[in-house]
């Protein structure tokens with residue numbers, strides 16, 4: 105099969121050459137940041153490290169970390185490394201875990217970001233013959249603008265739909281023969297559900313691929329979406345702090361996302377100690393941007409938990425791969441002393457034939473954690489006979505206990521009773537946070 109890359113010279117570079125390129129860029133970037141970002145210079149001075157101390161990639165461990173709290177403290181201009189007159193754009197995080205962070209871009213930064221998204225589109229089989237329907241939100245959120253820009257670079261016909269108005273999404277998808285769909289996985293699942301409700305079969309649409317990201321999703325969810333839309337579903341990862349989507353993207357192997365290593369240096373650290381872990385270990389992902397001009401972050405702690413591996417990939421790309429993030433370290437709930445990730449719950453539900461429509465409710469009553477999962481029944485399985493419902497709830501509870509090690513209360517609810525998401529889905533309502541319990 106003919107292999108397609110958007111920038112083959114970069115994407116298939118020899119590993120030694122990637123490392124050499126990263127080293128050269130890192131040394132330059134550290135000096136640039138030290139000279140231009142007072143906030144980071146102060147952190148380096150505090151640690152007693154100077155730009156001259158960074159002579160090779162391994163020296164990166166001498167540098168201080170940055171966290172979202174630093175960015176909030178430095179808001180809005182504290183991390184800016186160039187004059188505002190050189191900047192052409194501001195984007196902002198979704199604010200999933202608190203106050204939003206703003207990021208700045210020069211035109212070169214935008215070009216680099218859009219090229220990364222273009223690599224993702226081409227890896228998903230996109231070309232100038234495709235119609236790319238972008239239903240990530242447009243505006244401050246990076247999803248829409250990133251994929252929109254990438255699609256332009258590839259030369260695809262771009263449908264800048266933004267999120268929401270699902271009937272219109274479906275009408276345009278059908279009338280204009282969209283071939284590639286870009287949105288959050290939870291919205292893709294909703295579009296699939298809506299198509300079915302409107303009487304369409306998966307083969308009725310012209311879609312061949314989807315590029316889904318911005319939130320954690322499981323392999324089970326991937327299979328569910330692939331079936332309901334009749335496509336191949338590819339993962340894409342990114343965060344506003346490093347530019348936006350496209351920091352890493354999946355190829356046809358669908359076994360993890362290649363990190364665009366010519367622009368980003370990735371590390372895995374132990375989230376407790378900050379120690380750098382060897383390749384193959386599970387830990388917190390840390391990114392250093394290697395050539396950004398306006399908002400260059402060094403050793404930014406993403407809080408996303410994943411694994412890096414540099415195995416030979418059949419697609420011919422040489423960039424290191426990251427596994428699907430399990431979620432952020434702060435998505436992890438500690439319930440009755442046990443660590444629980446929403447993605448584990450999603451995997452059980454989809455394996456048991458339920459749709460990905462669920463909500464996790466956690467609270468503390470009389471000093472004990474309560475843990476309840478609301479799950480929608482499928483329309484075809486819907487029953488209002490208490491006996492039938494109780495039996496199904498018990499079965500699901502047993503499967504959850506096996507996966508999680510603790511027993512949630514399962515409440516099966518009527519189809520369509522849990523709100524659908526057009527952007528990032530809200531899966532967890534943890535009331536313990538409201539009452540100030542540190543979880």
Ligand code: ADP
Nearest residue numbers: 197198199200317318319320340341342343344
């Ligand atoms: P916020 O941090 O406010 O949600 P962003 O909109 O920039 O701001 O989202 C970036 C975050 O979204 C990442 O740090 C990660 O937690 C999550 N994310 C993005 N893409 C993926 C993906 N493919 N899989 C899992 N999580 C993802």
Ligand code: ZN
Nearest residue numbers: 355417419421
């Ligand atoms: Zn690959």
